[in-house]
Amino acid sequence: MYLAAYFISFMRNFFKYIFYNFFLILLIYSCSKDDSSLEDVPLKDIATQYALENDSIVEFLQTHFYNYENFQNLSSDNTIELLIDTISGDNSDKIPLFNQVSTISIDIEGDDGEIIKHNMYYIINREGSGDNPTVADSVFVAYKGLTLGNTTFDFRKTPVWLDNTSVVRGFKEFTTLLKRGDISTNNDGTYLLSNYGIGTVIMPSALGYYNSGTGSISAYSPLIFQINLSTYNTTDHDYDGVKTINEDVNNNHIFTDDDTDGDGLPNYRDPDDDGDGILTIDEYDANNDGIIDDTDGDGIPDYLDNDEGK
Ligand SMILES: [Ca+2]
Ligand SMILES: [Ca+2]
Ligand SMILES: [Ca+2]
Ligand SMILES: [Ca+2]
Numbered sequence: 001m002y003l004a005a006y007f008i009s010f011m012r013n014f015f016k017y018i019f020y021n022f023f024l025i026l027l028i029y030s031c032s033k034d035d036s037s038l039e040d041v042p043l044k045d046i047a048t049q050y051a052l053e054n055d056s057i058v059e060f061l062q063t064h065f066y067n068y069e070n071f072q073n074l075s076s077d078n079t080i081e082l083l084i085d086t087i088s089g090d091n092s093d094k095i096p097l098f099n100q101v102s103t104i105s106i107d108i109e110g111d112d113g114e115i116i117k118h119n120m121y122y123i124i125n126r127e128g129s130g131d132n133p134t135v136a137d138s139v140f141v142a143y144k145g146l147t148l149g150n151t152t153f154d155f156r157k158t159p160v161w162l163d164n165t166s167v168v169r170g171f172k173e174f175t176t177l178l179k180r181g182d183i184s185t186n187n188d189g190t191y192l193l194s195n196y197g198i199g200t201v202i203m204p205s206a207l208g209y210y211n212s213g214t215g216s217i218s219a220y221s222p223l224i225f226q227i228n229l230s231t232y233n234t235t236d237h238d239y240d241g242v243k244t245i246n247e248d249v250n251n252n253h254i255f256t257d258d259d260t261d262g263d264g265l266p267n268y269r270d271p272d273d274d275g276d277g278i279l280t281i282d283e284y285d286a287n288n289d290g291i292i293d294d295t296d297g298d299g300i301p302d303y304l305d306n307d308e309g310k
Pocket of ligand 1: 248249250251252253254255256257258
């Protein structure tokens, strides 16, 4: 039951991801060995699969290094491409990734509704000069995506806009650990990005594509992303006056599973969240005093309360 819900939500996000990133997918196609864009394999138990993948990620971290020497003297506006190699031969004295990563744990709901903590391992090369986006925001990012087999499945040297509500879970979670940089406009209208956050994250497949293989990514493949966060925009997808980050009612960082009025439109896409015929924008803070309205004082704000005052 929970797994099915997770799967549906996952697939919905995945197809949105495809829709919003058409060019990105074209790139994936061009790298793929065959034309099958999507090959689902049977669902495995999330806890069991996580344990297996975490072991292989840890082993990978212990036996591989990245070009950390190149990142030691970062200029404010230059981008260094992440390169990963095995610790052996001429490189046997390199510091393993394992000694350099930090860990963050992301909650994933398992088959019985239990929460299974999924570790992501990451390195921040530069924090960034500005503030952090949320998991709901649109991020302007350059990035490189790799598998543990060191296959590059996507590479964006110049930044593109991605909607964090549509990308894989681990990607959006990691962008919130980075800060945006500075943007200055030159006389000729071009702009210069500098001091943006730079980092790399390694995640298990439940935070990526899980059982859906795509292009050169096989099913149950952990993913590596290097991300440069140039800047971001705060989002309000349905223009209802409630920021998308605040439409995640159950606060699980998934936006498709909050549908207060059960009309099939998740709150972040629904301009009338409680389905009472009054637009959210007209009942969120009707008297404009900066306080969210709750007319009957039951703790449920008017815009989510369809029996408000009746
Ligand atoms: Ca949610
Ligand atoms: Ca709805
Ligand atoms: Ca809404
Ligand atoms: Ca309403």
